[in-house]
Amino acid sequence: MPKPILLWKLLLGLLWKLLLGLTLGLGGFGAPAMAEEPDAKSLFEKGVVFLEADQMFEDKEAGQYVARGDVEVRYKNRILRADEVIYVPEQNKVHAKGSVTVIESDGTVSFAEEVELNDDLATGVALGFFARLDNDATIGAASAIHSNAGRKNTLQKAFYTACKACMNEDGTPGKPTWRLRARKAVQNQDHHMIYYRDAIFEIKGIPVMYSPYFAHADPTAGRRSGLLFPNAGQSGKYGLYYEQPYYKVISPYSDITITPRAFTKVRPVIFADYRKQFYSGNVRIKGGITHERDFDSNGVRFGDDEVRGFILGEGKFRINSNWKWGFSAEVVTDDLLFRRYDINFTDETRGLFRNTSNRLSSQLFAVGQGEDYFASISAVEYQGLRAGDNDDQLPIAGPLIDAKKIYDDPVFGGKFTLGLNTAVLNRVDGINSRRASASLDWNRRFVSKSGIITKPYAMGRVDYYNIENEAFRADLGTTNQNIGRALGTAGAEIRWPWMKAGQKVNWVVEPIVHLSASPEGDGIDNFDVITIDNLGNVTRTSTSLLPVEDSLSIEFDESNLFRSSRATGHDVWEDGLRASVGGRISARWGNSGFASLTAGRAFRSTTNTGYTTGSSLQGKSSDYVAGVTFNTGAPLRFSSHVRLDPDSFEINRFDVLASTRLKKDKLGPLSKILHEVRSTVKYTTMPARATGGTALNELTFSSQAFFSKNWGVRFDMLHDFEQDKTRRTSLGLVYDDDCSRFELTFVRDNTVDRLLRSGDSIRFQFTLATLGSFGGN
Structure with a gap:
C-alpha cells in the first residue's frame, strides 16, 4: 500500500485534473478551451497546487480518499470549491459533491450540485449544472456531459438567458424576462456554436414560440456566420413582406450582412451591409438593388422595368497622429426609392459635411490638426431628392481648401493667424465659380484695473474669383470674368463683467459693445441683366458680378450678434462702420445649475444687399435679438431664441427647446x-x-x-x-x-x-x- 503522503499527492494531482477538466469541459460555456498543462503531480511537487478542507482522511473499507468540509483547490488563478471531494483509485474517478463551484481566471463562474470526472478527462458529468458567462448571460441544465474526444458538451433539459434572475419578495427564485429552454443542447467547441433541439422561447415563464431546431454562436466565440432574426410586416405600398438577414464572416477583419426582402405586391429587394477594419481605419458600405417599375402608395406599378438601387458608403483612415483622410459615397437611382421601401438613409452622418434635408453627397477629404494649425482639403458632389431638384444645377465642389496657421510669437502683444481658403464650384447647367482667398488676422486681449476686457483685432484678406455666367454675355459680350479684391477690417470687443457672489447663487452682469470698421463697398462691380418681354420691351437690372454661393443661409441671433461679420462664407462682405450693443446676465448655483440671458442689436452705416431680407441685416439697423438658457442638469434644460421687429416689436423668429427627465x-x-x-x-x-x-x-x-x-x-x-x-x-x-x-x-x-x-x-x-x-x- 502506498504511503499516505503519496496518496494525498496523487489525490491532489487528480484534483488538479478535475479543476482543469471542469475548465476544459463543463466550464467551456463561459471560457475558451485551454491548452494542456504540465503533469499535475510534478506541479504539486513544486508546491503550486493548494488543497484546503476541514477534514482529509482515507476510507479503507470503501477504498476511497475523502476531503470534506469547505474544500478548496487552487492552481494559479483557478479555484474549485465543494462540500466534499472523493477519489476512488480502483475506478479512477473523482467526485465533487455539494455546491460545486469553479471560478475561472477571467471571473467566469460555473456551478453544479455534483460532478464526476475520470482521471484522463475523457468524460465528465455534472448534475444541476449552471454557469454565469462573461457577458452576463447564464446557461444551465439538469445534467451536462463533457467529451474531450469530440470536444462537445451535451446538456439535457437546458436553458439559456441573458437576464438576471432576481429573488421574489417571498424568497422564491424569480423568473427571467426571457429564457430559451430546450430538451437538449449541444455545444461544439471547435465550431463555437450551440445547437438546440425542441427549443421553446419563454417570456416570464410562459412559452410563446417553439422551434424543433435552433442555433446561435457560443458566448465564448467572437463573430459567427449564420442566419439572424427575421423581420416581417405589411404596407399598403408593397403588401406583406418578409426579410431574412444572413451574416457572413469573411475574415477576422471583414464581414457582410445580406438581407433579401420579399413582398406580395412588388418584386423583391436585396440589401447588403459590408464592413472591413484596416490597420489605419475602416470602411462600411451599405446598398440595395432590385429590378422593378415605379409604384405609388397603393402598390400600383407603372412605368418601365429598370434596375434600381442605392449605395451609402463611408471610409475613414489615419495617416498619422495629426492627419486623417476619408470618403463617403451616397448615390440612389430614384428620388423616391428610399421612401418607397421605407429605408432610413439619414441614420448616420457620412463624410466631413452634414447633408441638408433630402440631399445626398459623395465626399473625398483629408484633415490635419496640430497645436497651432488646422487644414482640410475636400471635394463634394451632390444629389437632390426633392421634387424640384435638378442635379445638373447642383455644384460639384472641389478642391475645397481651408487652412489656418497660428503664430504664437507676440506681435504688438497679440497673435497672428494666417489663413488660406479655396472653393471651386462647377455645374453642368448654371454658374461656375472659382475662388482663392488668403487672410491675415491679428488679435489681442487687455484687462484694465477696473476689470474692463478689451479685445482689439484687425484682419486683411485678398480674394481672386473666376466666374463663368451665361448671363454676362448680353451686357459684357463674354461669359467669363476675372475679379480681384482686397478687403480689410479693424475693431474691438469691449466687455465689463460685474460679479456678485452670493451664498447660493453667483451672478455676472456683462455689458458688451462690439465695434468694427471697414472701407465701404465689397470690391465687386455690377453688370446689367437684360431681359426682353413678349412686346419687345427691354429691362435692365443691375446685379453684382459675384454670385453668392457660400452664404445662402444666414441666421442672425445672439450667437453671432457680437461678430464683425455674420456671413458663413467669403462671398458676402460687411462694409462701413458697425456696432453691436447688448449684454449678458448669467447665474450659477449648485453643482450644475446655470442660467443666462443675452440680448442686443446691431447697427451699421451702410446697407448690405448681400444678406437676405429675412435676416434683418440688409438695413442700417437689425432686429432685436435675445437668447435664454436655463439648465439644472437632467431634471430641466431650457433654451429659447427670439428676434423682434425694432419698430412694431412683432416676432420675426421665436423658438424654444425644453427637455426634462x-x-x-x-x-x-x-x-x-x-x-x-x-x-x-x-x-x-x-x-x-x-x-x-x-x-x-x-x-x-x-x-x-x-x-x-x-x-x-x-x-x-x-x-x-x-x-x-x-x-x-x-x-x-x-x-x-x-x-x-x-x-x-x-x-x-x-x-x-x-x-x-x-x-x-x-x-x-x-x-x-x-x-x-x-x-x-
Whole structure:
C-alpha cells in the first residue's frame, strides 16, 4: 500500500485534473478551451497546487480518499470549491459533491450540485449544472456531459438567458424576462456554436414560440456566420413582406450582412451591409438593388422595368497622429426609392459635411490638426431628392481648401493667424465659380484695473474669383470674368463683467459693445441683366458680378450678434462702420445649475444687399435679438431664441427647446402612478417676411412615461400650425430592462411626396441581449 503522503499527492494531482477538466469541459460555456498543462503531480511537487478542507482522511473499507468540509483547490488563478471531494483509485474517478463551484481566471463562474470526472478527462458529468458567462448571460441544465474526444458538451433539459434572475419578495427564485429552454443542447467547441433541439422561447415563464431546431454562436466565440432574426410586416405600398438577414464572416477583419426582402405586391429587394477594419481605419458600405417599375402608395406599378438601387458608403483612415483622410459615397437611382421601401438613409452622418434635408453627397477629404494649425482639403458632389431638384444645377465642389496657421510669437502683444481658403464650384447647367482667398488676422486681449476686457483685432484678406455666367454675355459680350479684391477690417470687443457672489447663487452682469470698421463697398462691380418681354420691351437690372454661393443661409441671433461679420462664407462682405450693443446676465448655483440671458442689436452705416431680407441685416439697423438658457442638469434644460421687429416689436423668429427627465422622487404627487418621465418639446415660428418665402410655425413633442421600473408609454408628434395639420404622430408601449427591450408603436404619417402618401402603421421591435433584435410593421 502506498504511503499516505503519496496518496494525498496523487489525490491532489487528480484534483488538479478535475479543476482543469471542469475548465476544459463543463466550464467551456463561459471560457475558451485551454491548452494542456504540465503533469499535475510534478506541479504539486513544486508546491503550486493548494488543497484546503476541514477534514482529509482515507476510507479503507470503501477504498476511497475523502476531503470534506469547505474544500478548496487552487492552481494559479483557478479555484474549485465543494462540500466534499472523493477519489476512488480502483475506478479512477473523482467526485465533487455539494455546491460545486469553479471560478475561472477571467471571473467566469460555473456551478453544479455534483460532478464526476475520470482521471484522463475523457468524460465528465455534472448534475444541476449552471454557469454565469462573461457577458452576463447564464446557461444551465439538469445534467451536462463533457467529451474531450469530440470536444462537445451535451446538456439535457437546458436553458439559456441573458437576464438576471432576481429573488421574489417571498424568497422564491424569480423568473427571467426571457429564457430559451430546450430538451437538449449541444455545444461544439471547435465550431463555437450551440445547437438546440425542441427549443421553446419563454417570456416570464410562459412559452410563446417553439422551434424543433435552433442555433446561435457560443458566448465564448467572437463573430459567427449564420442566419439572424427575421423581420416581417405589411404596407399598403408593397403588401406583406418578409426579410431574412444572413451574416457572413469573411475574415477576422471583414464581414457582410445580406438581407433579401420579399413582398406580395412588388418584386423583391436585396440589401447588403459590408464592413472591413484596416490597420489605419475602416470602411462600411451599405446598398440595395432590385429590378422593378415605379409604384405609388397603393402598390400600383407603372412605368418601365429598370434596375434600381442605392449605395451609402463611408471610409475613414489615419495617416498619422495629426492627419486623417476619408470618403463617403451616397448615390440612389430614384428620388423616391428610399421612401418607397421605407429605408432610413439619414441614420448616420457620412463624410466631413452634414447633408441638408433630402440631399445626398459623395465626399473625398483629408484633415490635419496640430497645436497651432488646422487644414482640410475636400471635394463634394451632390444629389437632390426633392421634387424640384435638378442635379445638373447642383455644384460639384472641389478642391475645397481651408487652412489656418497660428503664430504664437507676440506681435504688438497679440497673435497672428494666417489663413488660406479655396472653393471651386462647377455645374453642368448654371454658374461656375472659382475662388482663392488668403487672410491675415491679428488679435489681442487687455484687462484694465477696473476689470474692463478689451479685445482689439484687425484682419486683411485678398480674394481672386473666376466666374463663368451665361448671363454676362448680353451686357459684357463674354461669359467669363476675372475679379480681384482686397478687403480689410479693424475693431474691438469691449466687455465689463460685474460679479456678485452670493451664498447660493453667483451672478455676472456683462455689458458688451462690439465695434468694427471697414472701407465701404465689397470690391465687386455690377453688370446689367437684360431681359426682353413678349412686346419687345427691354429691362435692365443691375446685379453684382459675384454670385453668392457660400452664404445662402444666414441666421442672425445672439450667437453671432457680437461678430464683425455674420456671413458663413467669403462671398458676402460687411462694409462701413458697425456696432453691436447688448449684454449678458448669467447665474450659477449648485453643482450644475446655470442660467443666462443675452440680448442686443446691431447697427451699421451702410446697407448690405448681400444678406437676405429675412435676416434683418440688409438695413442700417437689425432686429432685436435675445437668447435664454436655463439648465439644472437632467431634471430641466431650457433654451429659447427670439428676434423682434425694432419698430412694431412683432416676432420675426421665436423658438424654444425644453427637455426634462424626472425620477420618481422628483414627481411629487405623480410619484404614486409614475416611475419616471422624459419629455422634449420644440416650438418654432417665423412669419413669411422673415423666411423670405413660406411661413414656419410648428411644434415637435416627444415624451416617455414609465409607470413602473420597466413598463411605460411613449408619444411623439409633429404639428404644423401654419397648415393646421399634424404631420406625424406615434403612440407606443415600451418595456425595458437589463436584457431586453420591446416596443409596440402605432404611427400615423401624413407626409405627402409626389405620388407617395404615408399612412397608418403598427410597428414592433423586440431586442434580446446577446441574441439580437427582430421586428416589423
